[in-house]
Amino acid sequence: MSAPRDNIVTRSLAQIGDCGLFLLQILAAIPRSLRHARETVRQLWFVGAMSLIIIMVCGLFVGMVLGLQLYDVLSIFGGTSATGTVVAIAIYRELGPVVTALLFAGRAGTSVTAEIGLMRATDQIAAMEMMAVDPIAYVAVPRFLAGVIAMPLLCCVFCALGIFGGHLVGVSWLGIDNGTFWSNMTATVDLVKDVLNGVLWKSVVFGGVVSLIAVFQGYTTPPTSEGVAYATTRTVVASSIAILALDFVLTAFLM
């Protein structure tokens, strides 16, 4: 007998369980979706390329404000030459993957949820079923894979723009020596510990989680305008909580 879904705890646990089962369906459908490679590329364009502007602008400003704050604090101890190092480590390890994932959830996750929800509301998913086309393989998997692929790439762009923003404020505006800024940074930042663990692994996991939540919410939404609106909201809320909680877990394991 299934558990009664009458309170928020059991409802949330049931949703997590359903989401896990949906992930298994997606993974099982990946081989079938290989023939829809064009659709995956199309989705990569929508969730990846179309998110570039917001990622670049936010990355630049995050780096600039980080450079400004760190210069202010480090100048108390006479350590402004470490500004570049701290900006890079903060961005590679935490801010890059986390902020990119939060932005990705807001920009791409919501659009994926709304799109699939409306496809369900207008019977497009049912029409695919009736045309003997597996909607998991045609609709869910390409969007999921696109998110997993796009997130690390977007995170790299975010990190590059963030460090450029830190350089802009630290070197061009506040007068830190250019050579000191870069040499301290390159001497301290570790390729595996900072770049691979932070930028790559975290962003791949975050991309998978955000895409899964977005696709799941869209796919299971009640086919009404209110249902789609709630599903879109749930995508942002659930993704944000999942990103921050997983960030702690991943950091604890990867450090």
Add this chain to the structure above:
Amino acid sequence: MTDSVRAKPDDSAIVRVRGLTTVLNGKTIFDAMDLDIPRGKVTAIMGPSGTGKTTLLKHITGQMRGQSGEVWVDGRNVPALRREQLFELRERIGYLFQNSALLTDFDVFENVAFPLRQHTELPEVLIRNIVLTKLQAVGLRGAARLMPTELSGGMARRVALARAIVFDPMLILYDEPFVGLDPIALNQVLKLIRTLNQTLGITSVLVAHELAAVQQVADHVYLIANGKVVAQGDPKTIADDGSPWTRQFFGGEADGPVPFQYPAGDYAASLGFKGGA
């Protein structure tokens, strides 16, 4: 209340429903219902709203399974089919959704080409010829590059019909094909249903409320109510069946076997009067 009219078994039936019982949210939709759809004919399923007409189509296509009973389509029991077998069967069934359900990312041409691209490796030139032939059949070859948002309701339904017949199916299911159409569009859809049936021999099942339209196109009518087939027969004569169901449904009476009031508790008690009946 009229008893269920038992459909006679018929070897030429393309769809055979036997003892179908479906309960949704505690409400019995079908109560051991029997029904046959004759091959090569146009059969209309009629009945009051909420009586399970669209649900019946979902049973035929395997989108839904009942609590018990059998639904045989072209010799295969749909509830017992595996997913791959079901998809195989669906490739031979066209389904026209009430809201057309066109894929909004694609234009008219790509919507009609979609099943071909998904299930065949045909060369582009052949796909183009098949799609244009189907669009010509529904009178919309000139609209091939329009997006679904640029189509009227009637045009969208004709595009959906072109998509439904792109594989020359053995059976087409029309879910309320006449709803929301002006008289011109309605007659165009009527003409298409009849033409497809006569020229290609496609069996058609249509769920509809419009008796005048059904009388023009259907060979056989089932009236479903209360979970069973309550009347069936020739569309010209079924309205004169004389049963309370046919009298209310075809006469458009507000009250009858289908009550005007949704089942509720005692009215006086609901209003707070003590000692209500």
